[in-house]
Amino acid sequence: MLQRFTLLFPLWAIIMSMIAFAYPASFSPYSAAITPLLGIVMFGMGITLTAKDFMLVLKRPRVIAIGTGMQYLLMPFIAFALSLMLDLPMEIMAGLVLLGCCPGGTASNVICYLAKGDVALSITLTSVSTLLAFILTPALTWLYIGQAVHVEIGSMMVSIIKIVIIPVAFGIVVNTLYHKYVDRLRNAFPALSVTAIVFIIAIIIAINKDNILIAGKLVAVAVIFHNGLGFAGGYFLSKALGLDEIDARTLAIEVGMQNSGLSVALAVKYFAPLAALPGALFSIWHNIMGSVLAAYWSSDREKKGL
Template structure:
């Protein structure tokens, strides 16, 4: 078991490196990986099932304990990231396919890797888990609606059809996983230690296979794709942090909201791009895996190096007052 744990730690700790290796193979020998692209849907559903298994009833009730932070974080995620994606696409003058892919990436729920980063950053993990859960369920309505509003004139899309696909691909597996955790706790107890490394391997597979399938387009537009995804990601971190400070969240909650805002569920975006749009729309999400995990881990390790108190509040111009009601300082 120790050997398995060591291997798992290597996979999760160096996940950005393994994603880059996968992308490199996809660029060098695309035929060896491109065949896995059609299976992305099933891999994403499996990932969401694993996410459900790691949840507990406390994660659901936790939403009611810190509603203000959850509301602010969800609002950040579904306003900052979609609008920022649209702005970056306009600024870089991306073509219709890449614009569609970047906006779609900005409109999906937060990724499970963000919870890991919040843990490493010594942020408010319950807030992060609750945010991920709320954004996942909200994506049924908000993802197709935002895509329709932002790029509905650019591409044809059936919002009800996309909503149904998100429900089947994302929400249903999470619910099944949560039910398994409740009714089969011993079975899930054996599974949970493997969730991290298995999820890492699955993420590498999704990103690499779909990158390989669209490698030709990447060869002609690779630099601009990387620049767009990086600007979108770092912009999300920056605005998420500033909004958290402005609304006087605690330091721990600020870290959670920042990371949950800037990191997206690239796997879901890949499958939706495959299903509804031009193949080139997959590429921003395919490269986002490595970029989001790398920048998130750098930010998390920087924050982890700073000593904070359990009840410390964000310092600076927007410091929370000691007499601030608890509901507004959760």
């Protein structure tokens, strides 16, 4: 039951977005809850990990380096290039670039599982990019838009440590020390994370109702291309670098799916509510497209006997 609830995340996100758009006053007062809700999501990620999950870094360092490198090189550059090509307003550009500079999203692990990819590799890549986020996300955001928008690198690093690193680390410790008890609730944590992300999306949609009416189509175009180029770039670059089909599909999913919740939290705190809109829309879209891609690759793998 809980697993089915988790897999239907795109549906819940769309439904709650529609409700928030129709009744914004029901959600807009809770903007302060975005950061604690994201902390719950990050704790949920940590609770599924143990120290052993990071051993793959030592066993397959080249693949991990390629995946992490593409995550932090491709997605920020694509976001920046799209912003210039579409002539996005500065606040939306800041939000899209910030989104591109964020680590891989936890939903990528579920999508990778559905696509019959290398789940262990996906989990390791998500974990590594997440742990590097407190340095790379602020630094890359400043590199791309620091000349046009004030980026508080030091403060942003501290925020990511509080929002991401500490909850994830706490989750790993709890799982390591109380694994037998945690294992009984294994399916509950992804469902809890989905619930938290859905409410974050609803809050952002409610806050940005007027902005959506004005710039919603433009942001949607930017998000669709950002996500699509991330999937395509991750896949074809992996193949060009000599990785096998399963690894290429895994990296494509990992690169194309961002921690949009983190971008939303940081955008609201350091830029403006409008800057959080790309992350909110991305949360919905990348799960929809990820699910479609997973269904196609899963079927294709069965046909090829992979």
